[in-house]
Each structure stands twice: as structure tokens, then as C-alpha cells.
Amino acid sequence: xxxxxxxxxxxxxxxxxxxxxxxxxxxxxxxxxxxxxxxxxxxxxxxxxxxxxxxxxxxxxxxxxxxxxxxxxxxxxxxxxxxxxxxxxxxxxxxxxxxxxxxxxxxxxxxxxxxxxxxxxxxxxxxxxxxxxxxxxxxxxxxxxxxxxxxxxxxxxxxxxxxxxxxxxxxxxxxxxxxxxxxxxxxxxxxxxxxxxxxxxxxxxxxxxxxxxxxxxxxxxxxxxx
Amino acid sequence: xxxxxxxxxxxxxxxxxxxxxxxxxxxxxxxxxxxxxxxxxxxxxxxxxxxxxxxxxxxxxxxxxxxxxxxxxxxxxxxxxxxxxxxxxxxxxxxxxxxxxxxxxxxxxxxxxxxxxxxxxxxxxxxxxxxxxxxxxxxxxxxxxxxxxxxxxxxxxxxxxxxxxxxxxxxxxxxxxxxxxxxxxxxxxxxxxxxxxxxxxxxxxxxxxxxxxxxxxxxxxxxxxxxxxxxxxxxxxxxxxxxxxxxxxxx
Numbered sequence: 031x032x033x034x035x036x037x038x039x040x041x042x043x044x045x046x047x048x049x050x051x052x053x054x055x056x057x058x059x060x061x062x063x064x065x066x067x068x069x070x071x072x073x074x075x076x077x078x079x080x081x082x083x084x085x086x087x088x089x090x091x092x093x094x095x096x097x098x099x100x101x102x103x104x105x106x107x108x109x110x111x112x113x114x115x116x117x118x119x120x121x122x123x124x125x126x127x128x129x130x131x132x133x134x135x136x137x138x139x140x141x142x143x144x145x146x147x148x149x150x151x152x153x154x155x156x157x158x159x160x161x162x163x164x165x166x167x168x169x170x171x172x173x174x175x176x177x178x179x180x181x182x183x184x185x186x187x188x189x190x191x192x193x194x195x196x197x198x199x200x201x202x203x204x205x206x207x208x209x210x211x212x213x214x215x216x217x218x219x220x221x222x223x224x225x226x227x228x229x230x231x232x233x234x235x236x237x238x239x240x241x242x243x244x245x246x247x248x249x250x251x252x253x254x255x256x
Numbered sequence: 257x258x259x260x261x262x263x264x265x266x267x268x269x270x271x272x273x274x275x276x277x278x279x280x281x282x283x284x285x286x287x288x289x290x291x292x293x294x295x296x297x298x299x300x301x302x303x304x305x306x307x308x309x310x311x312x313x314x315x316x317x318x319x320x321x322x323x324x325x326x327x328x329x330x331x332x333x334x335x336x337x338x339x340x341x342x343x344x345x346x347x348x349x350x351x352x353x354x355x356x357x358x359x360x361x362x363x364x365x366x367x368x369x370x371x372x373x374x375x376x377x378x379x380x381x382x383x384x385x386x387x388x389x390x391x392x393x394x395x396x397x398x399x400x401x402x403x404x405x406x407x408x409x410x411x412x413x414x415x416x417x418x419x420x421x422x423x424x425x426x427x428x429x430x431x432x433x434x435x436x437x438x439x440x441x442x443x444x445x446x447x448x449x450x451x452x453x454x455x456x457x458x459x460x461x462x463x464x465x466x467x468x469x470x471x472x473x474x475x476x477x478x479x480x481x482x483x484x485x486x487x488x489x490x491x492x493x494x495x496x497x498x499x500x501x502x503x504x505x506x507x
Contacts (some may be wrong), residue, residue, distance in 0.1 A: 060406070063406075063410060065406050065409060065410065083410065084410070085406065085407065085410055087403045087406075087407075089403070091401060091403045091404055091407065093404070093422070093425070093426075094502040094503065095425045095428075095501070095502045095503075104407075104411075105407075105410075105411045107421075108408065108411040108412065108413045108417065108421075109411055109412065136501045136502050137502070138501070138502055138504075156411075
């Protein structure tokens with residue numbers, strides 16, 4: 031599905047990958063996460079030390095039989111961290127996504143936005159160096175999405191992690207990322223690779239800022255040209 | 257009180273049918289050697305209570321053991337089948353044998369293998385009730401959400417950990433559906449086994465039939481359905497207790 035792509039991502043970047051459905055965005059993300067192997071070519075990570083990668087899916091995909099706390103602590107549990115330690119870490123992480131008071135609730139008792147926040151907490155609980163997100167907020171209403179966008183951006187700034195964010199929303203890509211990559215419809219070529227000229231601090235005021243509008247226009251025309 | 261009121265609608269047709277049967281038999285519309293009056297069925301239950309109660313316990317024990325065996329074996333077989341697509345292709349078609357086997361035809365064979373008595377009855381209950389456990393568990397295990405499998409892989413979970421922390425819990429609603437079907441079948445299997453070679457409600461029916469005691473046949477059949485209902489209720493209780501917090505079927 032992806033051919034002839036050459037993409038370098040530096041540590042600490044917040045990169046948005048844009049493209050129409052079926053262009054291979056998700057496959058690319060799964061290959062970076064080593065969940066899928068490229069049939070040809072390679073993915074190199076430097077330096078080659080082991081580091082934690084986390085993945086946020088399009089839907090929250092929580093385990094419905096576990097509470098929010100147990101869901102958030104799951105990655106640590108799978109990595110063999112002791113119960114008390116992993117619960118303490120999970121609580122701190124839930125606080126960061128403002129979900130602390132819901133730790134005993136089950137996913138069925140949460141709203142869509144809360145579920146997504148729990149999913150985000152689960153991804154962050156391992157203190158990942160690389161965070162991969164596959165259209166994570168696509169199913170949410172706009173207000174909730176704006177709030178989560180801002181929170182995600184905050185987390186990136188505070189923790190200095192590398193974020194690869196796959197989306198088909200031009201406004202979300204422009205608002206969140208420092209660098210946006212637009213893929214071609216077929217074959218996984220790169221149409222545009224652009225460093226966005228926007229301030230480091232992103233808040234709701236920026237949503238109405240003409241500079242954001244300008245960036246969106248550039249991305250849109252790249253997506254539209256055949 | 258609310259629960260009590262909710263069963264009233266189900267009781268009305270029952271009472272109507274009982275009253276109609278009683279009237280029909282008393283007025284000679286239906287011969288009592290074909291359908292006994294409900295009152296004579298009740299009398300048969302009271303008169304033969306010791307025999308019927310003993311038979312009920314015997315059948316219950318056999319059906320329960322057969323059911324537990326098919327639960328354990330059925331889940332184990334499903335796990336084995338789920339381990340690879342090749343294994344599934346090689347063995348799954350043969351498990352369908354259990355689904356299609358005419359139990360009444362192979363029951364005499366079971367007697368030859370296990371002799372007259374409880375072991376044959378348990379084997380019969382086991383054979384007819386294992387397939388729904390295998391089929392439902394397998395389908396539950398195989399339909400685990402791919403994203404969640406990715407998640408477990410990402411954090412280096414082993415096959416065994418993934419089985420117990422992801423695949424089993426995710427398959428639980430379907431496993432319980434299999435067990436519901438299996439519980440009724442186990443009772444049927446036990447009764448059939450007793451017809452051919454055992455003691456219990458099945459043999460009570462068989463003996464009463466040869467004595468033209470239709471009322472006693474009905475009494476035994478009634479108790480057999482009570483047993484089926486009780487097992488079904490037990491599974492429902494387990495299902496409610498395990499799924500109520502997270503699965504739509506129990507909310």
C-alpha cells in the first residue's frame with residue numbers, strides 16, 4: 031500500500047499525517063509501532079535503544095470489564111509492574127487527563143469524551159517517548175475534541191515526547207502539529223511536508239487566528255491537488 | 257413485590273391452560289388415559305413423592321456432572337482450536353459430529369461402553385451438550401477486537417496472558433450463551449441416557465409408560481422441566497453477576 035516513502039521524524043516533534051481514507055496512514059502508524067512489518071524497506075529508530083511506544087486508536091477500545099483505573103494501569107500490568115505501584119502511577123496519569131474522580135467507573139458508564147481520555151491515560155501511563163495516535167478524536171463532538179486537542183498539546187509540551195498524529199481533519203492537524211505531512215491518495219507518496227508557522231502556545235484563541243486559517247489553506251490545497 | 261408483579265403475565269396463560277385441561281378431562285372431552293387431569297398429576301406427585309424426589313436428585317446429579325464436563329472440555333477444546341487456523345481447519349469439522357449425533361441411536365452404544373448406570377447417563381448428557389460450548393467459546397475467542405490484540409502485543413503480553421486477560425473475558429458473554437443452551441441439552445441427554453440404561457426421571461417415565469400411568473409420566477416430565485429451568489436460572493444468575501457492570505445484555 032505504501033511505496034517509495036521516505037520520512038524522517040526527529041525526536042520531540044509533533045507531526046500530523048494527513049491524507050484521504052485508504053492512503054495508508056494507519057498502516058504507516060502500525061509499522062512505526064512495529065505492529066506490522068513492511069514487506070520491503072525498513073523503519074529505523076535511532077538511537078537503537080529500547081524505549082516505550084504507545085498507541086491511541088480511533089475508538090477508545092477500553093476493556094469493558096475493567097474500571098477506568100484498571101484500564102489505565104493495564105500497560106504497566108502487562109509489563110509486570112506491582113499492583114500498588116501501577117495503581118499509583120495510573121492515578122497520577124488520570125489526574126493529568128482530568129479523569130481522577132471517575133477511576134472506579136466502568137467504560138459503559140462514561141461519555142465518549144471520558145472514554146477517550148481514559149484511553150489517552152492508558153497510553154501515557156508508561157511514560158512513552160513516542161506517542162502514536164490514529165484519528166483518536168474523530169468520533170467526538172467538536173467541543174470535546176477542542177478540549178482534548180488542547181490537553182494533548184499541553185502534555186506534549188510538558189513531557190517533551192515525540193507525537194505522530196494521524197488525522198483526516200485539516201483544522202485539527204494545523205492546530206496541533208508543528209509539522210504536517212500530506213500523503214498522496216495512492217501509493218503513500220508525500221505531497222507536502224511543511225513546518226507550520228504557528229506559535230508554540232496553542233489555545234482556543236488560535237482557532238480564530240488568521241495564521242491558522244492560512245496554514246489550513248496551504249494544507250487544503252495540497253490535499254485537493256491531484 | 258415488583259418482581260412478583262412481573263411474573264403475573266406469565267402465570268395467566270398457565271392457569272388458563274390448567275383450568276381448561278381440568279375441565280376438558282372431567283367433562284369427558286379428552287380421555288384421561290391420553291391426557292391426565294392436572295389434579296391427578298398433582299396427586300401422582302404427592303403419592304409417589306419419595307420415588308420422584310429420589311429420581312429427581314439422581315437425574316440432577318447426572319445432568320449437572322455431564323454439563324460441568326462439557327463446560328470444562330468444551331472450553332478447553334475451543335482454546336485448542338483457536339490456537340491456529342490450521343488446527344481449526346483440521347479439527348473443527350469433527351466437533352460438529354457432537355451437534356449432529358442422534359443421541360437416541362448411540363445411547364445403546366454408550367451402554368455397551370459404560371455399562372448400565374450413572375456413567376452412561378453422564379456420558380449421554382455430555383455428548384449432547386458439548387457442541388454449543390465449543391462453538392460459542394470459539395467464536396467468542398476469535399472475535400476479540402484486533403485493536404486490543406495490538407495493544408497487548410505492544411506491551412509484550414504473552415499468548416497465555418492475552419488468553420486470560422483479554423480473550424477469555426471478552427468471550428465471556430458468548431461462553432455464557434453456549435452454557436445456557438448446553439444446560440437444557442444436558443438435561444435432555446440425561447433423560448435419554450436413563451431411558452436406555454439408568455435410574456432417574458427417565459426410567460420413571462419409561463416404567464410409568466409401560467404401566468399406562470400417564471399421570472405419572474406427566475409428573476416426571478414436569479420435574480424434568482423444573483430441573484432444566486433451575487439449571488438455566490443458575491446460568492442466568494452467574495451471567496448477571498459477572499456481566500452486569502459491563503455488558504449490554506445484563507444492563
